[in-house]
Amino acid sequence: MNAKFIVGIDLGGTNLKIAILDLKYNILEKKVLNTKKYGKKEHLILAIINSITSFFKNNNLKKKDILGIGIGLPGPVDNKRGIVHFLPNVPGWRKVYLKKVLEHKLNLPVFLDNDAKLMTIAEYKLGKAKGFKNVLCLTLGTGVGSGVILNRKLYRGEDNASGEIGHMPINERGERCNCGGIACLEAYIGNNKILREARQLFKRNISLEELSAKAFEHNKLALNIWQKVGRRLGTALVGVVNLLNLDAVVIGGGVANAGTILLDKVKETVNRQSMRVQARRVKIFKARLGNDAGLIGAAILVKEQKLE
C-alpha cells in the first residue's frame, strides 16, 4: 500500500468539513464551509470536488498518495451501494448516487455512511467507547442520532437504519415529529427546540454557546433548560439501557458542550430509573473526539473499507 493519506468529509446541516488525514487519523489540513451557502445539491457537490482538488494542489499530492475518500452524511445512507436516501436537514437530497458521481469525477474510491455511525466508530476505535463491548454513542445537534456497538461490532440493521434514538417516543402524547412519529426525543432536545425554549425564557435570541456559558455562571434559567434536556435524554436512555444491558453510553455533538451540567443529569436519571443490574453496569461519558469525530470516522471507513 503506497497511499499515505485519506480524505475525510463530514457533511452536516450547518457545516461541511473536509480534511486530509494520515493513516493514523491525524488531521493534516481541514477546511470548514457553510453548508447553507450552497443552495442546490449540485453546488454542494461541486464545492466538495473543488476543495479536494485544491487540497491536492496545495499539498502537492498525487492521486496515488490517496487511499480514498470517506463521507459522513446526516441521514439514511445505503453504505453498500453508496446512495444517499435523503437528508432531513439539507434540502434537495433524495436518492443521490454520491459514490458514483464522486468516483467518476475524482477517480478515487469513495465510501459513504451515516454520520452518527462514523462518529460511533471513531469513538469506539480511538475515543471513550474504546474497550467496551456494548455501547451506544449519541450525537446531539439539530438532529439526535446514535450508533450502536454490540458484541464489539457496529450494529447496522438490514437497512443500515439503526441508531435512531432521536425518534424514540418519550411520551405517549405530544408533538408530531417530521419523521411521522409522536413525542420523539429529538422534538424535545434537538437544537431547535432548545433554542426556542431559551428564546421564550430569556425574551431574546440566545445561542447554545451563550446558554452553556450562562449555566456555568449558575444562571437559574439556563441551568433549568440543560437539566430538563438531561432528564429527557436520560428517560430515553433508561429504556435503551434496560433493553440492551449496555456497558457504556458516549454523548457527543454540540449540545454535549453544556458539559457536566447536562451529563450529571443524564447520569442521575439513568442511575435512579434503570434496573439495578443494568444501572450498575453502564458507564456514561462525554465523547472524546469532539467536532472531529465525524472526519476521523470517515477516514476509518476508508482505511477499513467496510465497517462492521
Place this chain on the structure above:
Amino acid sequence: MNAKFIVGIDLGGTNLKIAILDLKYNILEKKVLNTKKYGKKEHLILAIINSITSFFKNNNLKKKDILGIGIGLPGPVDNKRGIVHFLPNVPGWRKVYLKKVLEHKLNLPVFLDNDAKLMTIAEYKLGKAKGFKNVLCLTLGTGVGSGVILNRKLYRGEDNASGEIGHMPINERGERCNCGGIACLEAYIGNNKILREARQLFKRNISLEELSAKAFEHNKLALNIWQKVGRRLGTALVGVVNLLNLDAVVIGGGVANAGTILLDKVKETVNRQSMRVQARRVKIFKARLGNDAGLIGAAILVKEQKLE
C-alpha cells in the same frame, strides 16, 4: 449420544410446567403445578425434583436416557454459573445456586436461563421468528419481557440482562414501578394493570379470558381496554424499531390471546409512528408456539448446551 430425551421446565409466577421432550422438541408428557401453592423456595425445588423422578419412574426412563434438564425462570439469571439472581414475581428467590442444587440431587446436567430468552430462542428456531435476522420476541403476562435476536444470534448483554422492554418508560412522568423506574411499559400493560382497569370499568372482577371473549363480541369497554394496551405496546415498539431497524417483532404470552384486536392496534401504531424505512421493514406476528414456548426453549438450551 445415547440419550434420547430432555426435561424442560418453565417456572412462572403462576404455573410451574415440567415436561419430557424428545430431541425434536415434541412434548411427550407434561405436568402443570400451581407455583403459588409452594410457599417456600425449598418446597418448589422439592416439587421439581419429585416431578422429575416420578416422570422417570412412570416412563421407565434411566438417567442415561436423559440429555439434561433445562429451566426457564422469570427473572435475571446467571446462565453461565447457573444462579438465579431474583424472581420479581416469586417471593423468596434471591441468589439461588439452582444448577448446583439440582445437579447434586438428580445427577444430571442442568441449564438455566431467563424465560423470555428461552421463549425467544424457541420462536426463532421453530416458530414465527424463524428466518429473520433481527427480531424482538415479547412475552406479555404479569411481567412484560422480551428476547433480542441480532444478526441471527441471541443478544444477551454482559449481565445476560438484555430484553427488559417491560421497563422502557413510555412517559416522562407516571407511576413508580417495582423496578425503580417511572412510567415503565409493564406498569401500563402487565396483567395486573389490565385486570385492575377491567375491574374498574365492569364494576366486578373479570378474567383476561373473559375480557378477550367480550372484545370478540364487540363489547365497547373490552375493545377499548385492548386497543389501549395495543397502542401503548406500539409506542414502546416504535422506539425499539427505530433504534434497531428490526426485521420482525413476535408477540407471545397470555395477553397475546386477545389476538387480532391487540395485534392490529400494535401494527397500526408501529406503521404510523415509526420512521419510513424502519416501518417498511418490520413484520409483526403473534407467536406460534403459545404456552409451550418456554418448555421448548428450555429443551433447546439443553440440546445446544449454550445458546448464542
